[in-house]
Amino acid sequence: MTVAQFRSPSMASPPAYPDLLALARNPSADARERLLLGVVALCDARPPTGELSPVLGEIFLTLARRAERDVRKILSERLADADWAPPALINVLALDEIEIARPILAASPILQDDDLLRILVEATLEHQIEIARRPYLGGRVADAIIERGDPATLTALAFNRTAEISLEGIRRLVEQSRRVAALRGPLTRHPRLTTQLAEQMYEWVGVALRQSICARFQVDDRKLAPLVEQAVHDARSQCAPATPANDPDRDEMERRLVAKLQAAGQLRAGYLIRSVRERRLGLFVHALSTLGGFTVAEVREAMSARSPEALYYACASVGVDRAVYPALLVEIRLLNDGLPGDAGERVWLRGALSPTSAARSFRALIKGEAAAV
Structure with missing residues (x-):
């Protein structure tokens, strides 16, 4: 059965909760198909406001634990924006393989900072990168990402303009950009980069990014000249000779x-x-x-x-x-x-x-x- 078939509506109205629970406990392929269609219908209908029924929560969690990959993927996509979804289910999907977890990590309002911090520790690097890209990421989580120091995750965080990164966090990212070249581009355009930190970066970024720094911060070349000249002096002693001009x-x-x-x-x-x-x-x-x-x-x-x-x-x-x-x-x-x-x-x-x-x-x-x- 394909994903397209999963998504085909076949019910005029969502089934009753006890029927779905019975289907969730039935291991047959036919029951799994009917269960999936029922859960999708429930997602489309959206449960009433208020506390989510414990029965419905058990249905969702049972399905996630026993369902095949395509089923879990559809659940993740449908529940990514839902503020009524069972927290236990959202956390299970967030720790699933990355193609299933991605929509949840990117958007689920159910995930709180403590959940995201736990996922950073328990999940794969791909999960960590998705967390770093999450819109309006909290300061505690951003600090934890910076503390871990993984280049790929740091770069994803530097590209995230809405993350709550403190001035100290930006300073640490700038310092990391000495060794992680991929950080330099997004940092020169980051809204929280200060003039002082931009002048520090000026010493080790390339020509194009120096132009960007000068244009954005109106950097005075005469002010930076001593720093640049010192960089020249330091690099000259380490720099291998260029291609000989007399060849x-x-x-x-x-x-x-x-x-x-x-x-x-x-x-x-x-x-x-x-x-x-x-x-x-x-x-x-x-x-x-x-x-x-x-x-x-x-x-x-x-x-x-x-x-x-x-x-x-x-x-x-x-x-x-x-x-x-x-x-x-x-x-x-x-x-x-x-x-x-x-x-x-x-x-x-x-x-x-x-x-x-x-x-x-x-x-x-x-x-x-x-x-x-």
């Missing part, structure tokens, strides 16, 4: 790859960020050269300059947002022996610049550097 074969391979991307219309400013994050500085050089119409020599000169100004203008001319540039610069320096240097002003703080003006400024600076030499 002609690799350089030619990277040039061809960029040319293919350009020909296919797939070369975008975002590829610059991606290439740096993948520690492929040669790809960054060729991509920036191609996107901006600069020579490779000009781009390399900007990357070895005493000031990051020329490189900023080159990046701005191809669409790299000025809010992203400081973080991108940090990662480039890690791969490029600390270059470009830190001389001069942080011109990206002056305001927006059109691509045409940025390209003109880049060429003027590079030409001036060449004349000075």
